[in-house]
Amino acid sequence: MEVVIVPDAAAGGELIAEAMAQLLRRKPDALLGVATGSTPLPVYQALAAKVRAGAVDTSRARIAQLDEYVGLPAEHPESYRSVLHREVLQPLGITLDAFLGPDGTAQDIQAACEAYDRALAEAGGVDLQLLGIGTDGHIGFNEPCSSLTSRTRIKTLTEQTRIDNARFFDGDIEQVPHHVVTQGIGTILEARHLVLLATGEGKADAVAATVEGPLAALCPASALQLHRHATVVVDEAAATKL
Ligand code: GLP
Secondary structure, three states: OOOEEEHHHHHHHHHHHHHHHHHHHHHHOOOEEEEOOOOOOHHHHHHHHHHHHHOOOOOEEEEEEEEEEEEOOOOOOOHHHHHHHHHHHHHOOHHHHHOOOOOOOOOHHHHHHHHHHHHHOOOOOOOOOEEEOOOOOOEEEEEOOOOOOOEEEEEEEHHHHHHHHHHOOOHHHHHOEEEEEOOOHHHHOOOOOOOOOOOOOOHHHHHHHHHHHOOOOOOHHHHHHHHOOOOEEEEEEOOOOO
């Protein structure tokens, strides 16, 4: 695992956007796995700036979703499909035709999860998966004690994650769904390059457990220790406990 400490979130965003741009120059139809949350926004902004400047072409790029709330209609502004459309696809000029995501509204959620794993494999696999990290060390929505070999499946959110995400639902935890579908840790580990970005002191404990702690289901992000090409980008605040 490679750990890169950058001065601040903007520097982390620029570094990862440049890695994505280099990948797209090498492989124009690369499949980029993207995450939601506040942390990756500087990455998407920096990559969109490169597109506007003509420094990278995203016309053949493909985007894959990491996780989704169960039961929120796709057009709900906080469904992750809507969020990614707003924050990633539109700024990068990529259409929904080049977007892969799990169906959180399916009648048969298990079948939808299995279909998504198959779709990822049929698309050739994720070339670069960007990850954030929860304060409890979760990646995607793989909460602590998730199996390290898990596949895409339904999960129940912890109270802490619902509290953390209530800010996207007018601060009202009652509006935060209890259930989600998420790429499993085993699914995530199949991406060819994993890039985890963590910023701010609130992530310092989770970063220390990920990088220096034992490989343990209690800290799902520690599974990155198993991957042959994992990069952890942290700002100075998130690196304070390393
Ligand atoms: C959610 C997402 C994760 C994300 C996490 C942290 O739980 N499912 O993919 O990493 O939030 O979000 P933030 O970056 O806003 O702290």
